[in-house]
Amino acid sequence: MALPGPGYSITMRVEAPPSASAAGDLTTAVGQAGGVITAFDVVESTAGRMVVDLSANALSAEHAEQLTAAVDALGDVHVRKVSDRTFLVHLGGKIEISSKVPLRNRDDLSRAYTPGVARVCQAIAKNPEDARRLTIKRNTVAVVTDGTAVLGLGNIGPAAALPVMEGKAALFKKFAGVDAWPVCLDTTDTEEIIRTVELLAPVYGGINLEDIAAPRCFEIEARLRERLDIPVFHDDQHGTAIVVVAALRNALRVVGKDITDCRIVVSGVGAAGNAIIRLLLHQRPAEIVAVDIKGIVWEGRPGMDPNLADVAARTNRAKQQGTIHDAIVGADVFIGVSAPNIITGADVAAMADDAVVFALANPDPEIDPLEAQAHAAVVATGRSDFPNQINNVLAFPGVFRGLLDAQAHVITDDMLVAAAEAIADVVAPDQLNASYIVPSVFDEQVSPAVARAIVATCSPTPRAGGAKASAAGVHGAAAGFAPDDADPTAGV
Numbered sequence: 001m002a003l004p005g006p007g008y009s010i011t012m013r014v015e016a017p018p019s020a021s022a023a024g025d026l027t028t029a030v031g032q033a034g035g036v037i038t039a040f041d042v043v044e045s046t047a048g049r050m051v052v053d054l055s056a057n058a059l060s061a062e063h064a065e066q067l068t069a070a071v072d073a074l075g076d077v078h079v080r081k082v083s084d085r086t087f088l089v090h091l092g093g094k095i096e097i098s099s100k101v102p103l104r105n106r107d108d109l110s111r112a113y114t115p116g117v118a119r120v121c122q123a124i125a126k127n128p129e130d131a132r133r134l135t136i137k138r139n140t141v142a143v144v145t146d147g148t149a150v151l152g153l154g155n156i157g158p159a160a161a162l163p164v165m166e167g168k169a170a171l172f173k174k175f176a177g178v179d180a181w182p183v184c185l186d187t188t189d190t191e192e193i194i195r196t197v198e199l200l201a202p203v204y205g206g207i208n209l210e211d212i213a214a215p216r217c218f219e220i221e222a223r224l225r226e227r228l229d230i231p232v233f234h235d236d237q238h239g240t241a242i243v244v245v246a247a248l249r250n251a252l253r254v255v256g257k258d259i260t261d262c263r264i265v266v267s268g269v270g271a272a273g274n275a276i277i278r279l280l281l282h283q284r285p286a287e288i289v290a291v292d293i294k295g296i297v298w299e300g301r302p303g304m305d306p307n308l309a310d311v312a313a314r315t316n317r318a319k320q321q322g323t324i325h326d327a328i329v330g331a332d333v334f335i336g337v338s339a340p341n342i343i344t345g346a347d348v349a350a351m352a353d354d355a356v357v358f359a360l361a362n363p364d365p366e367i368d369p370l371e372a373q374a375h376a377a378v379v380a381t382g383r384s385d386f387p388n389q390i391n392n393v394l395a396f397p398g399v400f401r402g403l404l405d406a407q408a409h410v411i412t413d414d415m416l417v418a419a420a421e422a423i424a425d426v427v428a429p430d431q432l433n434a435s436y437i438v439p440s441v442f443d444e445q446v447s448p449a450v451a452r453a454i455v456a457t458c459s460p461t462p463r464a465g466g467a468k469a470s471a472a473g474v475h476g477a478a479a480g481f482a483p484d485d486a487d488p489t490a491g492v
């Protein structure tokens with residue numbers, strides 16, 4: 001099913017004879033070994049030899065070695081060195097800090113730093129809300145992890161999680177102009193994480209929790225929301241839920257069903273499944289049946305933690321028991337955020353007519369998408385090599401852009417729903433079809449549309465969701481910078 005892709009991309013520096021057939025021999029060797037050539041650059045040429053950089057995509061690290069061996073085995077050819085292009089991208093890290101102000105002479109120094117800065121400090125000491133106007137707090141988000149649930153790699157620790165968090169920060173900047181900074185914590189203790197984030201919160205306008213394992217992530221998020229006066233958003237939960245709800249809205253448009261008539265099976269009640277179920281409940285589906293590794297979730301099932309018990313109480317009114325294969329019979333929608341290859345084509349065939357299947361387990365979905373397509377009307381996965389990729393990048397940059405622009409103190413379920421609707425509505429009615437239910441992650445309309453939806457949902461009246469936040473309320477500034485930005489001396 002998998003194809004050679006840029007995730008396993010190498011460049012071989014190769015010495016070869018300058019014969020007419022040399023280039024063809026090299027590319028044929030790579031092609032016959034199953035690689036895909038992406039570039040052929042001559043870096044040195046003399047009468048007696050040529051040196052070329054041959055770039056190719058492979059299926060895996062082992063496959064990349066096979067491509068190298070195939071080239072090296074050609075007569076008169078010598079592979080001098082091989083660069084892994086993915087590792088090259090990460091050399092020295094992927095993000096940096098740069099100064100926004102000129103520091104050319106003593107005058108500049110006096111304003112940006114001492115003595116001038118002291119007056120700005122005093123202004124903030126007098127009115128702490130000014131930190132959002134006069135410091136990086138205005139546009140900066142902490143990407144906080146303990147490294148316990150990183151991609152599909154599990155608990156790999158804070159240092160190994162850093163390349164992912166740097167990547168996330170780069171995406172924040174690219175798609176929404178948000179300055180995000182990785183905060184990888186060397187602890188897995190719930191209390192230590194909460195206290196640490198609380199202590200560093202003054203610098204940030206929002207907290208994006210990332211790759212923290214369930215069920216600890218639920219408590220960490222809930223308690224931080226109580227304590228902090230800035231929005232706290234666990235992307236693995238809510239980013240996923242927003243994009244799933246957006247995709248489902250459009251999938252149901254394609255098949256002409258109303259969600260209030262739909263029976264939805266959600267496989268997996270971890271970080272993603274839990275948030276998806278909670279956001280779907282706002283859409284009032286006819287029924288949701290949750291399934292986890294122990295089978296169907298039903299009220300009264302022994303051994304459930306409080307979170308799962310709450311899901312059980314709010315789903316599966318018929319108290320159905322059994323396995324995923326029982327739950328899926330007659331369902332209109334299957335949403336998998338669980339494990340690879342747990343359902344078959346026969347299961348999808350047993351669903352209602354015009355079934356919708358979102359098989360989102362990464363890297364291998366709950367069912368081979370081609371097998372699902374044989375029986376379902378709409379299929380989505382988390383993969384970039386199939387149509388309808390459910391990708392959190394559609395949500396989190398715009399969500400935080402909106403939260404920062406609105407100077408919001410909290411994030412609410414209404415905002416998550418509004419973000420989902422905004423993503424769905426970027427797909428125009430004349431673009432919508434079974435293979436295009438979500439916009440491309442590179443569609444430049446997405447992030448501003450999500451940000452506008454978040455800002456519009458921010459109420460000027462106080463909202464529940466945090467002790468300090470309730471007291472402070474939510475600032476309902478218009479999209480873009482708050483009006484008082486225009487006056488650099490306001491409040492000073």
Ligand SMILES: NC(=O)c1ccc[n+]([C@@H]2O[C@H](COP(=O)([O-])OP(=O)(O)OC[C@H]3O[C@@H](n4cnc5c(N)ncnc54)[C@H](O)[C@@H]3O)[C@@H](O)[C@H]2O)c1
Pocket residue numbers: 149151152213214236240267268269270271272273291292293294324336337338339342360361362363381382383390391392
């Ligand atoms: N945008 C996306 O495509 C996207 C977003 C989030 C998560 N995911 C994927 O969803 C999966 C779950 O992510 P998570 O962060 O919620 O993980 P998690 O570890 O928090 O939860 C996993 C859940 O799956 C259940 N599960 C495990 N094996 C199962 C089985 N054989 N049958 C039924 N349920 C089973 C577990 O009981 C648990 O409820 C991962 O593969 C992840 O990569 C994809």
